[in-house]
Amino acid sequence: MPAAVLPRAALLLATGLFLAACSTADITEYQERQPRLVPEEFFRGPLTAHGIVKDRSGRVTRTFNAELTGSWQDGEGLLEERFVFDDGEVQFRDWKLVPSATDNRGVRNFTGYAGDVVGPARVRVSGNAMFIRYTLQVPWKGDTIEVAVDDRMYLVSDRVLINESRLSKWGFDVGEVVLTIIRGQRP
Template identity: 50%
Template sequence: MCYALLTLGLACTLTGCASPDISDYTGREPAFAPEEFFQGDLTAHGVVKDRSGKVTRHFNATIDASWNDGVGTLKERFVFDDGEIQWRTWTLTPTSETTFDATAGDVLGTGRGKVAGNALNLNYTLEIDYKDDKLALDVDDWMWRVSPEVVINQSILRKWGFRVGSIQLVIEKR
């Protein structure tokens, strides 16, 4: 009996840590086509949270998005509440109808993205400045298209497998 309870408890704990699978969103509408949504001028508004869920910063961003010969470019400008400005330029390169590679100047290696239904999942390693040093964070980035003009985005930030923070934001087509 004790082993059965221990096994059940362990199974519940491991299941609680599992992430959704992109296939969970197959058939959901409105469909998320990156080359269609990430086109033209977009705005983003969001918060950065620490590992306890406390908001530590908020930001507004502009995104200039375009596609040329099937490759997407997203030029992002973030303005944080403390006045800091950050720039990031993403390059999205489709590798199939539902997958793509993603690179940016502060992304280590190549991110891998998948799309299904109204969802997009992108996994990458982001290098940030932290206490006069560089810190590499693993990012599990989820986006859900909730209307033709709006995407909700949640990014979970991890170091050595432990959750160290998150980012929530809304992206809107202008």
């Protein structure tokens, strides 16, 4: 192989590996997975959530517990959330979920709204998975910044949902939230 071709081949290989590492799973990859996540059923009534917040290095910076209450009327959902963090901070968020058309691949779509979410959130459901993308206003050093959130939720039993959230700013990962949501009576 000529010497000039080797650097070009190495660059192409490195670019291909980088792009492959950056790709994420598509929601349709979960369409056959069970148990099937039906938001109108899972997010109904009392739920609890328990999780951690990590910084960009992966260090756990906070823990939290939350009480959630879900209700549905005329096809639209309301999920009321109350988070209590280990430092005593309390946060509230009310999500409104409005159904939109199911696409030609069988993915159910919703539009989500919340007071600290900039614009509408894109919600997609297929099989046991629910993906939500949105921009969240986050308190930071006495101010508020906007952070892109990529929520990936997976129903692992009829009562337990695991959620991983990647937080990014300007395309760079700045943190992660990992939580478990449990459906049913609160203690």
